[in-house]
Amino acid sequence: MANGILVYIEHVDGKINRASLEAVRAAQLIAGQTGQEISAVVLGQGIGDIANEIAGKKLNSVYTVENDWLKTYTADGVTHALRQVIEQTQPALVLLTHTYEVRDFAPKLAASMNRVLVGDCISFRIENGKAVFTRQVFQGKLAADVVPVGDTPHFVSFQIGSYRGDESEAGQASVSALTVNLDADLVRQQPEERFKEAKAAVDLSQAPLIVSVGRGIKEQKNIEIVKQLAEAFGAELAASRPICDNEWLPMDRQIGSSGQTVAPKLYMAIGISGAIQHLVGMKGARTIVAINKDPEAPIFEIADYGIVGDLFEIVPALTAEAKK
Amino acid sequence: MKIIVCLKQVPKNDSILRINDQGNWIQDRDLTYEINESDAYGLEAALQLKEKQGGEVIALSLGPARVQSVIKEALARGADRGIHLEDPAFDKLDAYGIAAVISAAAKAEGFDLLLTGLQSDDYGFAQTGVIAAELLGLPHATIVMDVQPGDGSLRVKRELENGYFQWVSMPAPAVLTIQSGINTLRYATLKGIMGAKKKEIKKLDVTALGIDKAALAPRMEFLRVYVPQKSKQTQFIEGSPAEIAASLMEKLRNEARVF
Ligand SMILES: Cc1cc2nc3c(=O)[nH]c(=O)nc-3n(C[C@H](O)[C@H](O)[C@H](O)COP(=O)(O)OP(=O)(O)OC[C@H]3O[C@@H](n4cnc5c(N)ncnc54)[C@H](O)[C@@H]3O)c2cc1C
Ligand SMILES: Nc1ncnc2c1ncn2[C@@H]1O[C@H](COP(=O)(O)O)[C@@H](O)[C@H]1O
Numbered sequence: 001m002a003n004g005i006l007v008y009i010e011h012v013d014g015k016i017n018r019a020s021l022e023a024v025r026a027a028q029l030i031a032g033q034t035g036q037e038i039s040a041v042v043l044g045q046g047i048g049d050i051a052n053e054i055a056g057k058k059l060n061s062v063y064t065v066e067n068d069w070l071k072t073y074t075a076d077g078v079t080h081a082l083r084q085v086i087e088q089t090q091p092a093l094v095l096l097t098h099t100y101e102v103r104d105f106a107p108k109l110a111a112s113m114n115r116v117l118v119g120d121c122i123s124f125r126i127e128n129g130k131a132v133f134t135r136q137v138f139q140g141k142l143a144a145d146v147v148p149v150g151d152t153p154h155f156v157s158f159q160i161g162s163y164r165g166d167e168s169e170a171g172q173a174s175v176s177a178l179t180v181n182l183d184a185d186l187v188r189q190q191p192e193e194r195f196k197e198a199k200a201a202v203d204l205s206q207a208p209l210i211v212s213v214g215r216g217i218k219e220q221k222n223i224e225i226v227k228q229l230a231e232a233f234g235a236e237l238a239a240s241r242p243i244c245d246n247e248w249l250p251m252d253r254q255i256g257s258s259g260q261t262v263a264p265k266l267y268m269a270i271g272i273s274g275a276i277q278h279l280v281g282m283k284g285a286r287t288i289v290a291i292n293k294d295p296e297a298p299i300f301e302i303a304d305y306g307i308v309g310d311l312f313e314i315v316p317a318l319t320a321e322a323k324k
Numbered sequence: 325m326k327i328i329v330c331l332k333q334v335p336k337n338d339s340i341l342r343i344n345d346q347g348n349w350i351q352d353r354d355l356t357y358e359i360n361e362s363d364a365y366g367l368e369a370a371l372q373l374k375e376k377q378g379g380e381v382i383a384l385s386l387g388p389a390r391v392q393s394v395i396k397e398a399l400a401r402g403a404d405r406g407i408h409l410e411d412p413a414f415d416k417l418d419a420y421g422i423a424a425v426i427s428a429a430a431k432a433e434g435f436d437l438l439l440t441g442l443q444s445d446d447y448g449f450a451q452t453g454v455i456a457a458e459l460l461g462l463p464h465a466t467i468v469m470d471v472q473p474g475d476g477s478l479r480v481k482r483e484l485e486n487g488y489f490q491w492v493s494m495p496a497p498a499v500l501t502i503q504s505g506i507n508t509l510r511y512a513t514l515k516g517i518m519g520a521k522k523k524e525i526k527k528l529d530v531t532a533l534g535i536d537k538a539a540l541a542p543r544m545e546f547l548r549v550y551v552p553q554k555s556k557q558t559q560f561i562e563g564s565p566a567e568i569a570a571s572l573m574e575k576l577r578n579e580a581r582v583f
Binding site for chain 1: 335350
């Protein structure tokens with residue numbers, strides 16, 4: 001009978017991805033209400049230190065799998081290894097954090113077991129003894145309560161930042177090694193070294209004031225009005241991803257999970273809806289102002305000051321006021 | 325190179341979303357639609373590969389009759405033919421079900437490359453392409469920023485977290501999920517729009533695809549959909565634009581002390 005929660009621990013360059021600790025924390029909270037046992041699994045090569053670090057969390061067991069084919073991450077390698085671990089340990093729930101790596105293999109893993117991943121959840125709630133998961137739809141404009149249906153194991157991933165990894169409880173778990181079978185036929189991807197592009201010309205991480213523009217600006221030529229506001233404030237100009245995708249502003253002005261992370265005194269989001277991938281780059285700002293014509297735009301969930309209205313009216317008025 | 329590109333039709337980005345009577349999804353009345361953002365980049369990537377290498381681009385979409393407009397848009401931009409997957413049984417599928425239907429159609433068609441967007445703007449599963457790869461028994465890569473086709477193989481650039489990238493090689497055929505912004509989108513020309521009228525759109529349903537109904541059984545269920553609760557107390561500033569501007573500047577100076 002399938003039982004318990006299995007947490008996937010991700011690591012790179014010999015270090016745990018801190019986001020995996022958020023899944024550990026989520027597992028502890030779920031287990032606290034359902035009484036399930038929790039185990040964690042680390043795949044790779046030379047992973048003893050990582051396993052020991054995880055064993056210092058309040059878990060029942062930590063499984064390690066050492067295999068040459070797991071030296072560097074591949075979707076095929078991790079999928080096959082983790083499936084064999086699941087078959088050997090029979091968890092009812094497999095928990096992951098919705099990182100880029102998890103996005104790359106978890107849907108395949110679940111599908112290979114005839115299941116679907118309930119992905120990118122932001123919270124859970126126990127209803128009638130069963131876990132119900134909340135995930136964002138329409139880029140955070142709506143929330144949906146969803147449940148996995150069908151036989152276990154169920155696969156669930158939590159959005160980064162949904163639980164606090166640093167609040168995961170300490171303990172002492174046993175560590176045991178499992179073996180899996182992998183070979184060149186199974187692992188088809190050949191990864192090269194990870195690299196960073198040439199350093200960004202603009203470093204916004206230290207900027208005290210940032211005025212940021214999103215797709216609400218509609219056309220490239222309109223960016224001028226936001227530029228004028230930034231100048232009047234003495235602020236740096238930044239943008240959401242679609243603005244940079246369209247080449248309306250250079251890539252190094254992009255804020256978010258695939259752009260820069262900033263923590264200014266003031267972040268003014270103009271015509272930006274507030275998708276999670278944008279929020280993770282700027283939610284550390286001390287004061288957030290949002291200007292958006294949609295009163296239900298998710299950006300207002302984290303704004304200190306909200307202005308519901310047409311940016312084409314508000315922004316010039318603000319520029320004029322700032323110049324006074 | 326024969327490339328199938330998946331295009332999902334989604335409500336226009338600035339749509340006002342109303343929840344349906346069952347409370348488990350939105351009302352699709354009164355909505356206008358567009359091509360899912362990352363899919364438009366997938367289509368452009370396919371068209372550019374074809375221009376370099378020769379071959380064929382097939383635009384595929386699953387959904388009700390209205391999704392033909394995204395197929396037609398793709399044909400006008402330069403895709404060669406379309407495949408429209410439509411059946412009442414395809415209504416409200418989860419990511420596994422959608423991938424099962426798409427992979428059945430792709431398998432019947434045959435291809436060198438199957439492209440999807442990395443994530444749909446409505447469901448946001450971020451899974452369909454990866455599941456399709458598994459069901460087709462093919463290798464895949466996600467969040468792809470560049471594609472270099474080789475002889476029976478592919479080398480692709482993946483976006484990773486924290487500003488990292490990585491090249492990955494794999495044998496073809498393969499499935500790739502494309503990230504937005506990897507190229508510059510083209511728009512349909514008048515000539516393209518006229519030419520599109522003559523291009524074929526093949527319609528396929530459950531029977532034509534020979535899909536096992538068990539593949540379409542829900543593996544996850546939406547219980548309810550709602551407007552999220554706010555966690556932060558936002559001070560909303562109201563008035564004329566000039567009043568708002570004066571009030572905000574006063575608050576930024578004296579309350580938030582950012583200047
Ligand atoms: C793996 C991955 C990584 C990503 N990385 C990033 C990233 O690093 N950074 C990033 O920003 N995004 C990123 N994204 C994209 C992200 O999901 C969103 O698509 C994007 O942030 C949306 O940008 P936006 O808010 O400018 O556009 P939209 O979502 O289109 O929002 C435009 C807003 O403007 C408002 N508006 C329209 N007209 C007006 C007007 N006249 N006056 C006032 N308001 C108006 C609308 O109400 C709307 O809220 C990533 C996505 C994925 C899947
Ligand atoms: N109904 C559909 N028709 C065509 N392609 C789709 C459909 N649903 C999903 N896709 C493709 O799968 C990608 C990922 O979708 P999702 O898994 O829902 O985030 C999308 O960007 C599309 O390319």
